[in-house]
Amino acid sequence: DTAVSQTPKYLVTQMGNDKSIKCEQNLGHDTMYWYKQDSKKFLKIMFSYNNKELIINETVPNRFSPKSPDKAHLNLHINSLELGDSAVYFCASSGGRSDYGYTFGSGTRLTVV
Amino acid sequence: DQQVKQNSPSLSVQEGRISILNCDYTNSMFDYFLWYKKYPAEGPTFLISISSIKDKNEDGRFTVFLNKSAKHLSLHIVPSQPGDSAVYFCAASPYGNKLVFGAGTILRVKS
Numbered sequence: 001d002t003a004v005s006q007t008p009k010y011l012v013t014q015m016g017n018d019k020s021i022k023c024e025q026n027l028g029h030d031t032m033y034w035y036k037q038d039s040k041k042f043l044k045i046m047f048s049y050n051n052k053e054l055i056i057n058e059t060v061p062n063r064f065s066p067k068s069p070d071k072a073h074l075n076l077h078i079n080s081l082e083l084g085d086s087a088v089y090f091c092a093s094s095g096g097r098s099d100y101g102y103t104f105g106s107g108t109r110l111t112v113v
Numbered sequence: 114d115q116q117v118k119q120n121s122p123s124l125s126v127q128e129g130r131i132s133i134l135n136c137d138y139t140n141s142m143f144d145y146f147l148w149y150k151k152y153p154a155e156g157p158t159f160l161i162s163i164s165s166i167k168d169k170n171e172d173g174r175f176t177v178f179l180n181k182s183a184k185h186l187s188l189h190i191v192p193s194q195p196g197d198s199a200v201y202f203c204a205a206s207p208y209g210n211k212l213v214f215g216a217g218t219i220l221r222v223k224s
Binding site for chain 1: 115147149154155156157158159162200202211212213214215216217
């Protein structure tokens with residue numbers, strides 16, 4: 001029974017398209033995150049939601065829009081995809097305290113061609 | 114601006130020996146430090162953590178050491194096993210806020 005699940009696992013799309021990545025957690029956590037792992041392998045936070053409320057919004061192009069219909073879901077919508085958006089995107093959730101650690105999904109590898 | 118740095122991209126260790134992975138940080142506001150382990154095509158999984166009020170935390174074969182004055186932490190794995198081969202990420206958090214990750218170190222344990 002997967003704790004944090006992301007779909008799709010792989011996504012290949014052309015420049016200029018709009019795409020969404022879905023994330024769901026069944027851990028009862030209040031906080032969810034989107035991280036991006038770029039070509040240099042750094043994991044960088046993009047967004048964080050706590051109980052459907054946006055609490056962290058890093059310097060991310062406004063083509064990226066997170067949506068949280070409820071605290072168990074945090075989707076990522078990307079408009080007008082660019083080559084530089086190619087990366088692995090990880091969803092994560094936490095109980096809100098750092099010492100609990102984050103539970104990550106298995107990632108979505110996005111390739112823009 | 115890399116606030117969390119893992120300067121060794123990779124490390125190779127013989128099975129049964131000790132693996133030592135290092136991490137340096139620059140932000141004095143960090144008060145919690147964590148290590149994550151990642152296998153290919155999977156998300157990172159939480160391994161062990163340490164609060165800034167401690168200098169050591171142990172969990173089985175894994176021990177994390179924190180040197181606040183040097184802004185340095187390390188993960189020791191003893192004894193190393195082939196199944197420990199993975200990418201290890203160091204992460205830090207300022208007062209329960211977002212986690213900041215290093216670039217990771219690839220550990221290869223040879224049998």
